[in-house]
Amino acid sequence: MGNEPLGVRLVFAAMFLLNAAVLCRGGITSDFVRHPEKAVDMPLDADVFRIPPGYNAPQQVHVTQGDHEGRAVILSWVTPSEAGSSTVFYGTSEHELEFKAEGTVTKYNFYTYTSGYIHHCILSNLKYTTKYFYKVGIGLTTRVFWFKTPPKVDPDAPYTFGLIGDLGQTFDSNITLAHYESNPKGQTVLYVGDLSYADIYPNHDNVRWDTWGRFVERSTAYQPWIWTTGNHEIDFAPEIGEYVPFKPFVHRYHVPHRASGSGSPFWYSIKRASAYIIILASYSAFGKYTPQSEWLEQELPKVNRSETPWLIVLMHSPLYNSYSYHYMEGETMRVMYEPLFVEYKVDVIFSGHVHAYERSYRISNIAYNIIDGNCRPVPDQSAPVYITIGDGGNQEGLAASMTEPQPRYSAFREASFGHAIFDIKNRSHAYYSWYRNQDGNAMEADSLWFFNRVWNLREETYYP
Numbered sequence: 001m002g003n004e005p006l007g008v009r010l011v012f013a014a015m016f017l018l019n020a021a022v023l024c025r026g027g028i029t030s031d032f033v034r035h036p037e038k039a040v041d042m043p044l045d046a047d048v049f050r051i052p053p054g055y056n057a058p059q060q061v062h063v064t065q066g067d068h069e070g071r072a073v074i075l076s077w078v079t080p081s082e083a084g085s086s087t088v089f090y091g092t093s094e095h096e097l098e099f100k101a102e103g104t105v106t107k108y109n110f111y112t113y114t115s116g117y118i119h120h121c122i123l124s125n126l127k128y129t130t131k132y133f134y135k136v137g138i139g140l141t142t143r144v145f146w147f148k149t150p151p152k153v154d155p156d157a158p159y160t161f162g163l164i165g166d167l168g169q170t171f172d173s174n175i176t177l178a179h180y181e182s183n184p185k186g187q188t189v190l191y192v193g194d195l196s197y198a199d200i201y202p203n204h205d206n207v208r209w210d211t212w213g214r215f216v217e218r219s220t221a222y223q224p225w226i227w228t229t230g231n232h233e234i235d236f237a238p239e240i241g242e243y244v245p246f247k248p249f250v251h252r253y254h255v256p257h258r259a260s261g262s263g264s265p266f267w268y269s270i271k272r273a274s275a276y277i278i279i280l281a282s283y284s285a286f287g288k289y290t291p292q293s294e295w296l297e298q299e300l301p302k303v304n305r306s307e308t309p310w311l312i313v314l315m316h317s318p319l320y321n322s323y324s325y326h327y328m329e330g331e332t333m334r335v336m337y338e339p340l341f342v343e344y345k346v347d348v349i350f351s352g353h354v355h356a357y358e359r360s361y362r363i364s365n366i367a368y369n370i371i372d373g374n375c376r377p378v379p380d381q382s383a384p385v386y387i388t389i390g391d392g393g394n395q396e397g398l399a400a401s402m403t404e405p406q407p408r409y410s411a412f413r414e415a416s417f418g419h420a421i422f423d424i425k426n427r428s429h430a431y432y433s434w435y436r437n438q439d440g441n442a443m444e445a446d447s448l449w450f451f452n453r454v455w456n457l458r459e460e461t462y463y464p
Contacts (some may be wrong), residue, residue, distance in 0.1 A: 032416060032438075040170055041169055049211040051080070054137075055081065057143060058137040059078050059079075061221035064225055064227060065188075067270075068256065068271055069271055073149075074120060074121070074256065075136065076119060076120045076121075077118075078119070079140075080117075084140050088103060088134050090123055097133060105119050106118050106120075111204070111241065115251065115252075127149065131148050132149065145221040146222060147221075154274060155306060155309050156274065156427050158274070158424055159272065159273030161190050162189040162190070163419060164176065165192035165392055166192075166194040166352045166392045167392030168196070168394025169211060173394060175393065176393045179419060183421060183435065186421060189223065191227055192230070192389060193231075194230035194232040194233070194390070195230070195253075196212035197395055198235075200395060204242070213252070229283065229316065230282070230353065233248075233249040264281070267281045278312070280333075280337075293336065293337075305345075311347050312349075317352075317353045320334070321358065322409075323354050326354050327403065329353070330351070342364050345454055346383075347453050348422070349385070349386050352388070352390030352392075353388075353390050354399050355396060356414065357414050357418060360387070361408075361410075363408075391416060391419075416437065418434060418435050418437050418445065420435065427456075428455045430452070431448075
Protein backbone atom coordinates (compact mmCIF):
# COMPACT_ATOMS: atom_id res chain seq x y z
CA MET A 1 0.00 0.00 0.00
CA GLY A 2 2.99 2.32 0.01
CA ASN A 3 2.48 3.93 -3.48
CA GLU A 4 -1.31 4.06 -3.78
CA PRO A 5 -3.11 7.41 -3.94
CA LEU A 6 -4.31 8.86 -0.63
CA GLY A 7 -7.96 8.08 -1.41
CA VAL A 8 -7.21 4.41 -2.01
CA ARG A 9 -5.21 4.20 1.24
CA LEU A 10 -8.11 5.77 3.13
CA VAL A 11 -10.53 3.21 1.67
CA PHE A 12 -8.20 0.36 2.71
CA ALA A 13 -7.87 1.84 6.19
CA ALA A 14 -11.63 2.16 6.56
CA MET A 15 -12.11 -1.44 5.39
CA PHE A 16 -9.49 -2.62 7.90
CA LEU A 17 -11.13 -0.78 10.79
CA LEU A 18 -14.56 -2.07 9.82
CA ASN A 19 -13.25 -5.63 9.56
CA ALA A 20 -11.52 -5.31 12.96
CA ALA A 21 -14.74 -4.08 14.49
CA VAL A 22 -16.61 -7.07 13.06
CA LEU A 23 -13.98 -9.54 14.22
CA CYS A 24 -13.82 -8.08 17.75
CA ARG A 25 -17.45 -7.35 18.41
CA GLY A 26 -18.88 -9.07 21.46
CA GLY A 27 -22.33 -9.42 22.89
CA ILE A 28 -24.25 -6.80 24.82
CA THR A 29 -22.85 -4.13 27.08
CA SER A 30 -25.91 -2.97 28.96
CA ASP A 31 -26.86 0.66 28.54
CA PHE A 32 -28.26 0.74 32.07
CA VAL A 33 -26.28 3.30 34.06
CA ARG A 34 -26.35 2.93 37.81
CA HIS A 35 -25.87 6.07 39.88
CA PRO A 36 -22.19 6.13 40.87
CA GLU A 37 -22.68 6.86 44.56
CA LYS A 38 -20.17 5.29 46.92
CA ALA A 39 -21.07 2.01 48.64
CA VAL A 40 -21.01 2.70 52.38
CA ASP A 41 -20.96 0.17 55.21
CA MET A 42 -23.96 0.28 57.49
CA PRO A 43 -23.16 1.67 60.97
CA LEU A 44 -22.60 -0.71 63.85
CA ASP A 45 -25.93 0.28 65.41
CA ALA A 46 -27.94 -0.55 62.25
CA ASP A 47 -31.04 -2.66 62.82
CA VAL A 48 -29.70 -5.49 60.68
CA PHE A 49 -26.76 -5.89 63.09
CA ARG A 50 -28.86 -5.99 66.25
CA ILE A 51 -27.93 -8.52 68.91
CA PRO A 52 -30.83 -10.87 69.70
CA PRO A 53 -32.40 -10.28 73.14
CA GLY A 54 -31.72 -12.49 76.14
CA TYR A 55 -28.62 -13.46 78.03
CA ASN A 56 -26.09 -15.28 75.84
CA ALA A 57 -28.64 -15.62 73.04
CA PRO A 58 -27.29 -17.51 70.00
CA GLN A 59 -26.45 -15.26 67.06
CA GLN A 60 -24.89 -15.48 63.59
CA VAL A 61 -26.77 -18.72 62.98
CA HIS A 62 -26.03 -20.38 59.66
CA VAL A 63 -26.68 -23.66 57.87
CA THR A 64 -24.63 -25.44 55.25
CA GLN A 65 -24.65 -28.92 53.80
CA GLY A 66 -23.06 -31.44 56.14
CA ASP A 67 -22.34 -34.46 53.93
CA HIS A 68 -21.88 -35.32 50.27
CA GLU A 69 -25.43 -36.45 49.48
CA GLY A 70 -27.62 -33.81 51.15
CA ARG A 71 -28.87 -35.82 54.14
CA ALA A 72 -26.94 -33.84 56.74
CA VAL A 73 -26.45 -30.20 57.68
CA ILE A 74 -23.85 -28.31 59.68
CA LEU A 75 -25.48 -25.81 62.06
CA SER A 76 -23.26 -23.03 63.37
CA TRP A 77 -23.85 -20.18 65.80
CA VAL A 78 -22.07 -17.91 68.27
CA THR A 79 -22.77 -17.30 71.96
CA PRO A 80 -21.16 -14.06 73.13
CA SER A 81 -20.83 -14.31 76.93
CA GLU A 82 -20.17 -17.96 77.76
CA ALA A 83 -19.95 -21.23 75.92
CA GLY A 84 -23.29 -22.52 77.09
CA SER A 85 -24.58 -25.64 75.37
CA SER A 86 -23.65 -27.01 71.95
CA THR A 87 -26.72 -29.25 71.96
CA VAL A 88 -29.31 -28.96 69.19
CA PHE A 89 -32.87 -30.22 69.52
CA TYR A 90 -34.62 -30.75 66.20
CA GLY A 91 -37.60 -32.41 64.57
CA THR A 92 -40.27 -32.09 61.91
CA SER A 93 -42.69 -30.24 64.24
CA GLU A 94 -41.91 -26.93 65.90
CA HIS A 95 -43.71 -28.18 69.01
CA GLU A 96 -42.06 -31.60 69.17
CA LEU A 97 -38.29 -31.49 68.73
CA GLU A 98 -37.77 -35.19 69.28
CA PHE A 99 -34.15 -35.55 68.15
CA LYS A 100 -30.95 -34.29 69.75
CA ALA A 101 -27.39 -33.79 68.49
CA GLU A 102 -24.24 -32.71 70.30
CA GLY A 103 -21.85 -30.24 68.74
CA THR A 104 -18.48 -28.70 69.50
CA VAL A 105 -17.36 -25.23 70.51
CA THR A 106 -14.27 -23.23 69.63
CA LYS A 107 -12.99 -19.65 69.75
CA TYR A 108 -10.01 -17.74 68.42
CA ASN A 109 -7.95 -14.59 68.93
CA PHE A 110 -7.03 -12.18 66.17
CA TYR A 111 -4.67 -9.37 67.22
CA THR A 112 -6.56 -7.71 70.11
CA TYR A 113 -9.90 -9.31 69.24
CA THR A 114 -11.29 -12.39 71.00
CA SER A 115 -14.20 -14.15 69.36
CA GLY A 116 -17.34 -15.35 71.03
CA TYR A 117 -17.94 -19.05 71.49
CA ILE A 118 -18.43 -20.58 68.05
CA HIS A 119 -20.57 -23.72 67.95
CA HIS A 120 -20.81 -26.29 65.16
CA CYS A 121 -23.19 -29.24 65.20
CA ILE A 122 -23.90 -31.85 62.51
CA LEU A 123 -27.41 -33.21 62.07
CA SER A 124 -27.21 -36.49 60.17
CA ASN A 125 -29.51 -39.09 58.60
CA LEU A 126 -32.16 -36.53 57.74
CA LYS A 127 -35.06 -37.33 55.46
CA TYR A 128 -35.08 -35.81 52.01
CA THR A 129 -37.61 -33.11 51.07
CA THR A 130 -38.47 -32.44 54.69
CA LYS A 131 -38.83 -29.28 56.79
CA TYR A 132 -36.94 -29.48 60.08
CA PHE A 133 -37.18 -27.13 63.03
CA TYR A 134 -34.19 -26.74 65.33
CA LYS A 135 -33.50 -25.08 68.67
CA VAL A 136 -30.14 -23.73 69.86
CA GLY A 137 -29.03 -22.01 73.07
CA ILE A 138 -30.25 -24.80 75.34
CA GLY A 139 -30.22 -23.92 79.05
CA LEU A 140 -30.04 -20.15 78.63
CA THR A 141 -31.75 -18.14 75.86
CA THR A 142 -33.10 -20.44 73.17
CA ARG A 143 -33.93 -19.60 69.60
CA VAL A 144 -35.81 -21.72 67.05
CA PHE A 145 -35.27 -21.78 63.28
CA TRP A 146 -36.02 -24.15 60.41
CA PHE A 147 -34.56 -25.43 57.15
CA LYS A 148 -35.65 -27.75 54.34
CA THR A 149 -33.67 -30.71 53.08
CA PRO A 150 -33.27 -31.21 49.31
CA PRO A 151 -34.92 -33.98 47.31
CA LYS A 152 -33.11 -37.27 46.95
CA VAL A 153 -30.25 -37.18 44.47
CA ASP A 154 -31.95 -37.90 41.15
CA PRO A 155 -31.27 -36.83 37.55
CA ASP A 156 -34.68 -35.18 37.11
CA ALA A 157 -35.03 -33.62 40.56
CA PRO A 158 -35.87 -29.92 40.11
CA TYR A 159 -34.01 -27.54 42.38
CA THR A 160 -33.33 -23.81 42.51
CA PHE A 161 -30.08 -22.19 43.59
CA GLY A 162 -29.49 -18.54 44.42
CA LEU A 163 -26.18 -16.93 43.43
CA ILE A 164 -24.57 -14.20 45.52
CA GLY A 165 -21.00 -12.97 45.71
CA ASP A 166 -18.84 -10.27 47.30
CA LEU A 167 -21.70 -9.19 49.53
CA GLY A 168 -20.09 -7.19 52.33
CA GLN A 169 -22.31 -5.17 54.66
CA THR A 170 -23.16 -1.88 52.99
CA PHE A 171 -26.56 -0.34 52.40
CA ASP A 172 -26.31 -1.85 48.90
CA SER A 173 -25.56 -5.26 50.43
CA ASN A 174 -28.77 -4.96 52.41
CA ILE A 175 -30.71 -4.26 49.21
CA THR A 176 -29.15 -7.30 47.52
CA LEU A 177 -30.05 -9.61 50.38
CA ALA A 178 -33.58 -8.19 50.64
CA HIS A 179 -33.92 -8.54 46.87
CA TYR A 180 -32.89 -12.18 47.05
CA GLU A 181 -35.27 -12.84 49.95
CA SER A 182 -38.15 -11.30 48.01
CA ASN A 183 -37.44 -13.67 45.12
CA PRO A 184 -39.20 -16.80 46.41
CA LYS A 185 -37.43 -19.30 44.20
CA GLY A 186 -34.03 -19.77 45.84
CA GLN A 187 -33.65 -22.87 48.04
CA THR A 188 -29.88 -22.82 48.61
CA VAL A 189 -27.34 -20.06 48.04
CA LEU A 190 -24.16 -20.78 46.12
CA TYR A 191 -21.86 -18.12 47.54
CA VAL A 192 -18.79 -17.33 45.43
CA GLY A 193 -16.58 -15.74 48.09
CA ASP A 194 -15.72 -12.49 49.90
CA LEU A 195 -18.03 -12.43 52.90
CA SER A 196 -17.61 -9.75 55.56
CA TYR A 197 -14.81 -7.52 54.21
CA ALA A 198 -13.58 -7.16 57.79
CA ASP A 199 -10.04 -7.06 56.44
CA ILE A 200 -10.50 -3.61 54.93
CA TYR A 201 -10.77 -2.17 58.45
CA PRO A 202 -7.70 -1.28 60.56
CA ASN A 203 -6.16 -4.43 62.00
CA HIS A 204 -8.76 -6.55 60.16
CA ASP A 205 -11.37 -5.60 62.73
CA ASN A 206 -13.07 -8.92 63.43
CA VAL A 207 -16.06 -7.19 64.99
CA ARG A 208 -17.14 -6.85 61.38
CA TRP A 209 -17.20 -10.64 61.09
CA ASP A 210 -19.76 -10.61 63.90
CA THR A 211 -21.90 -7.89 62.35
CA TRP A 212 -21.87 -9.69 59.00
CA GLY A 213 -22.94 -12.95 60.61
CA ARG A 214 -25.88 -11.23 62.28
CA PHE A 215 -26.74 -9.39 59.07
CA VAL A 216 -27.07 -12.50 56.89
CA GLU A 217 -28.66 -14.67 59.60
CA ARG A 218 -32.12 -13.82 58.28
CA SER A 219 -31.27 -16.06 55.31
CA THR A 220 -28.42 -18.31 56.45
CA ALA A 221 -30.38 -19.66 59.43
CA TYR A 222 -33.17 -20.90 57.14
CA GLN A 223 -31.45 -22.25 54.05
CA PRO A 224 -27.97 -23.62 53.34
CA TRP A 225 -25.31 -21.32 51.99
CA ILE A 226 -22.52 -23.18 50.19
CA TRP A 227 -19.27 -21.36 50.94
CA THR A 228 -16.40 -20.44 48.62
CA THR A 229 -13.37 -18.54 49.92
CA GLY A 230 -12.27 -15.25 48.34
CA ASN A 231 -9.28 -12.99 48.79
CA HIS A 232 -10.99 -11.10 51.64
CA GLU A 233 -11.08 -14.31 53.67
CA ILE A 234 -7.29 -14.69 53.63
CA ASP A 235 -6.76 -12.38 56.64
CA PHE A 236 -2.99 -12.80 56.49
CA ALA A 237 -1.56 -9.84 58.43
CA PRO A 238 2.06 -10.38 59.52
CA GLU A 239 2.35 -6.66 60.36
CA ILE A 240 0.14 -7.31 63.40
CA GLY A 241 1.45 -10.79 64.12
CA GLU A 242 -1.25 -12.75 62.26
CA TYR A 243 0.53 -15.39 60.19
CA VAL A 244 -2.22 -18.00 59.78
CA PRO A 245 -4.25 -17.43 56.58
CA PHE A 246 -8.04 -17.79 56.66
CA LYS A 247 -8.15 -17.98 60.47
CA PRO A 248 -11.53 -16.24 61.03
CA PHE A 249 -13.19 -18.09 58.14
CA VAL A 250 -11.97 -21.53 59.21
CA HIS A 251 -13.20 -21.04 62.76
CA ARG A 252 -16.58 -19.62 61.78
CA TYR A 253 -17.58 -21.50 58.61
CA HIS A 254 -17.29 -25.28 58.56
CA VAL A 255 -17.86 -27.19 55.32
CA PRO A 256 -18.13 -30.94 54.53
CA HIS A 257 -14.83 -31.21 52.68
CA ARG A 258 -13.80 -34.59 54.11
CA ALA A 259 -16.94 -36.18 52.67
CA SER A 260 -15.52 -35.65 49.17
CA GLY A 261 -12.01 -36.75 50.03
CA SER A 262 -10.60 -33.26 50.29
CA GLY A 263 -7.94 -32.50 52.86
CA SER A 264 -8.81 -28.80 52.89
CA PRO A 265 -11.98 -26.80 53.60
CA PHE A 266 -11.16 -24.55 50.66
CA TRP A 267 -11.97 -27.08 47.94
CA TYR A 268 -14.62 -29.78 48.10
CA SER A 269 -17.76 -31.06 46.40
CA ILE A 270 -21.38 -31.84 47.22
CA LYS A 271 -24.37 -33.39 45.49
CA ARG A 272 -27.68 -31.61 45.83
CA ALA A 273 -30.78 -32.84 44.00
CA SER A 274 -29.70 -33.15 40.34
CA ALA A 275 -26.55 -31.03 40.68
CA TYR A 276 -22.94 -31.89 41.39
CA ILE A 277 -21.20 -28.81 42.76
CA ILE A 278 -17.42 -28.43 42.90
CA ILE A 279 -15.95 -25.62 44.98
CA LEU A 280 -12.40 -24.51 44.15
CA ALA A 281 -9.95 -22.17 45.88
CA SER A 282 -8.46 -19.32 43.87
CA TYR A 283 -6.08 -18.42 46.72
CA SER A 284 -4.69 -21.83 47.57
CA ALA A 285 -1.99 -23.54 45.53
CA PHE A 286 -3.53 -25.02 42.38
CA GLY A 287 -0.55 -25.86 40.16
CA LYS A 288 0.34 -29.30 38.93
CA TYR A 289 0.91 -31.84 41.74
CA THR A 290 -0.57 -29.58 44.39
CA PRO A 291 -3.21 -31.12 46.67
CA GLN A 292 -6.01 -29.08 45.05
CA SER A 293 -5.00 -30.03 41.53
CA GLU A 294 -4.64 -33.71 42.36
CA TRP A 295 -8.00 -33.70 44.15
CA LEU A 296 -9.76 -32.09 41.15
CA GLU A 297 -8.21 -34.53 38.71
CA GLN A 298 -9.51 -37.41 40.83
CA GLU A 299 -12.87 -35.76 41.54
CA LEU A 300 -14.12 -35.01 38.04
CA PRO A 301 -14.12 -38.65 36.86
CA LYS A 302 -16.33 -39.51 39.87
CA VAL A 303 -19.18 -37.33 38.61
CA ASN A 304 -21.94 -39.60 37.31
CA ARG A 305 -24.00 -37.47 34.92
CA SER A 306 -26.70 -40.17 34.88
CA GLU A 307 -27.20 -39.42 38.58
CA THR A 308 -26.33 -35.70 38.80
CA PRO A 309 -26.53 -34.33 35.25
CA TRP A 310 -25.78 -30.71 36.20
CA LEU A 311 -22.09 -30.04 36.84
CA ILE A 312 -21.50 -26.64 38.46
CA VAL A 313 -18.16 -25.16 39.54
CA LEU A 314 -17.68 -22.29 42.00
CA MET A 315 -14.51 -20.24 42.40
CA HIS A 316 -13.76 -16.68 43.39
CA SER A 317 -11.54 -15.25 40.66
CA PRO A 318 -13.12 -15.43 37.18
CA LEU A 319 -11.28 -17.23 34.40
CA TYR A 320 -12.81 -14.95 31.74
CA ASN A 321 -13.31 -11.29 32.58
CA SER A 322 -13.59 -8.25 30.32
CA TYR A 323 -13.54 -5.60 33.05
CA SER A 324 -10.43 -3.53 33.75
CA TYR A 325 -10.55 -4.65 37.39
CA HIS A 326 -8.73 -7.92 38.16
CA TYR A 327 -8.19 -8.37 34.44
CA MET A 328 -6.53 -11.75 33.70
CA GLU A 329 -5.95 -12.54 37.39
CA GLY A 330 -7.52 -15.95 36.80
CA GLU A 331 -5.38 -16.71 33.76
CA THR A 332 -3.02 -19.16 35.46
CA MET A 333 -5.89 -21.23 36.85
CA ARG A 334 -7.60 -21.09 33.46
CA VAL A 335 -4.54 -22.54 31.76
CA MET A 336 -4.35 -25.28 34.40
CA TYR A 337 -8.00 -26.30 34.66
CA GLU A 338 -9.85 -25.24 31.52
CA PRO A 339 -8.97 -28.45 29.61
CA LEU A 340 -10.55 -30.45 32.44
CA PHE A 341 -13.68 -28.30 32.45
CA VAL A 342 -14.11 -28.85 28.72
CA GLU A 343 -13.28 -32.57 28.84
CA TYR A 344 -15.89 -33.20 31.53
CA LYS A 345 -18.43 -30.81 30.00
CA VAL A 346 -18.96 -28.52 32.98
CA ASP A 347 -22.28 -26.73 32.48
CA VAL A 348 -21.50 -23.44 34.19
CA ILE A 349 -18.78 -21.79 36.30
CA PHE A 350 -19.79 -19.06 38.74
CA SER A 351 -17.20 -16.60 40.06
CA GLY A 352 -17.03 -13.35 41.99
CA HIS A 353 -14.11 -10.97 42.67
CA VAL A 354 -15.02 -8.45 39.94
CA HIS A 355 -17.72 -6.22 41.42
CA ALA A 356 -20.02 -6.30 38.43
CA TYR A 357 -21.95 -8.77 36.31
CA GLU A 358 -20.87 -10.64 33.19
CA ARG A 359 -21.96 -13.75 31.29
CA SER A 360 -19.92 -15.43 28.57
CA TYR A 361 -20.78 -17.54 25.58
CA ARG A 362 -19.65 -21.17 25.59
CA ILE A 363 -16.02 -20.73 24.60
CA SER A 364 -12.66 -22.31 25.27
CA ASN A 365 -9.03 -21.40 24.72
CA ILE A 366 -7.49 -24.84 24.99
CA ALA A 367 -6.11 -25.20 21.46
CA TYR A 368 -3.13 -22.91 22.02
CA ASN A 369 0.17 -24.80 22.32
CA ILE A 370 2.66 -21.88 22.26
CA ILE A 371 3.67 -22.34 18.61
CA ASP A 372 0.38 -22.79 16.77
CA GLY A 373 -0.91 -19.22 17.13
CA ASN A 374 -4.38 -20.39 18.24
CA CYS A 375 -4.46 -18.03 21.18
CA ARG A 376 -8.02 -16.69 21.10
CA PRO A 377 -11.16 -18.13 22.69
CA VAL A 378 -13.33 -19.95 20.18
CA PRO A 379 -16.90 -21.31 20.31
CA ASP A 380 -16.96 -24.66 22.09
CA GLN A 381 -20.24 -26.34 22.95
CA SER A 382 -18.47 -28.65 25.42
CA ALA A 383 -17.19 -25.66 27.40
CA PRO A 384 -18.88 -24.00 30.38
CA VAL A 385 -20.71 -20.72 30.42
CA TYR A 386 -18.67 -18.39 32.66
CA ILE A 387 -20.70 -16.08 34.88
CA THR A 388 -19.23 -13.37 37.10
CA ILE A 389 -21.58 -12.47 39.94
CA GLY A 390 -19.33 -10.48 42.27
CA ASP A 391 -21.96 -7.76 42.47
CA GLY A 392 -23.33 -8.18 45.99
CA GLY A 393 -22.73 -4.57 47.04
CA ASN A 394 -19.60 -4.35 49.17
CA GLN A 395 -17.77 -1.22 50.31
CA GLU A 396 -15.21 -1.31 47.51
CA GLY A 397 -18.01 -0.42 45.10
CA LEU A 398 -18.71 -1.30 41.50
CA ALA A 399 -16.17 -2.23 38.86
CA ALA A 400 -17.47 0.22 36.30
CA SER A 401 -14.48 0.29 33.92
CA MET A 402 -14.71 -2.24 31.07
CA THR A 403 -12.18 -3.22 28.45
CA GLU A 404 -13.09 -1.99 24.98
CA PRO A 405 -14.12 -3.25 22.57
CA GLN A 406 -16.20 -5.90 24.28
CA PRO A 407 -14.48 -9.21 23.50
CA ARG A 408 -16.28 -11.79 21.41
CA TYR A 409 -16.56 -14.27 24.28
CA SER A 410 -18.55 -11.81 26.41
CA ALA A 411 -22.31 -12.23 25.91
CA PHE A 412 -23.65 -9.69 28.44
CA ARG A 413 -22.07 -7.35 30.96
CA GLU A 414 -23.32 -4.63 33.25
CA ALA A 415 -21.86 -2.71 36.18
CA SER A 416 -24.70 -3.08 38.68
CA PHE A 417 -25.32 -4.78 42.00
CA GLY A 418 -27.63 -7.80 42.09
CA HIS A 419 -28.09 -11.54 42.50
CA ALA A 420 -28.98 -14.50 40.27
CA ILE A 421 -31.11 -17.64 40.22
CA PHE A 422 -30.20 -20.98 38.62
CA ASP A 423 -33.45 -22.93 38.34
CA ILE A 424 -32.95 -26.58 37.36
CA LYS A 425 -36.08 -28.01 35.74
CA ASN A 426 -34.94 -31.55 34.88
CA ARG A 427 -31.89 -33.33 33.48
CA SER A 428 -31.94 -31.41 30.21
CA HIS A 429 -33.07 -27.84 31.00
CA ALA A 430 -32.32 -25.11 33.51
CA TYR A 431 -33.38 -21.49 33.49
CA TYR A 432 -30.90 -18.84 34.61
CA SER A 433 -31.82 -15.25 35.47
CA TRP A 434 -29.96 -12.26 36.85
CA TYR A 435 -31.71 -9.48 38.79
CA ARG A 436 -30.20 -6.04 39.18
CA ASN A 437 -31.14 -4.33 42.44
CA GLN A 438 -32.70 -1.32 40.81
CA ASP A 439 -35.39 -3.28 38.95
CA GLY A 440 -37.72 -4.17 41.82
CA ASN A 441 -38.19 -7.56 43.36
CA ALA A 442 -38.43 -9.89 40.40
CA MET A 443 -37.46 -8.17 37.16
CA GLU A 444 -34.90 -9.99 35.05
CA ALA A 445 -32.06 -7.98 33.57
CA ASP A 446 -30.41 -10.98 31.89
CA SER A 447 -31.54 -14.57 31.36
CA LEU A 448 -30.63 -17.75 29.50
CA TRP A 449 -32.03 -21.23 29.02
CA PHE A 450 -29.29 -23.76 29.77
CA PHE A 451 -29.22 -26.99 27.79
CA ASN A 452 -27.36 -29.68 29.72
CA ARG A 453 -23.98 -30.54 28.22
CA VAL A 454 -24.56 -34.30 28.49
CA TRP A 455 -28.32 -34.78 28.15
CA ASN A 456 -29.09 -31.93 25.76
CA LEU A 457 -25.90 -31.07 23.92
CA ARG A 458 -27.13 -28.58 21.37
CA GLU A 459 -25.96 -25.11 20.52
CA GLU A 460 -27.09 -22.80 23.24
CA THR A 461 -26.35 -19.26 22.16
CA TYR A 462 -25.24 -17.36 19.07
CA TYR A 463 -21.56 -16.49 19.08
CA PRO A 464 -20.95 -13.31 17.05
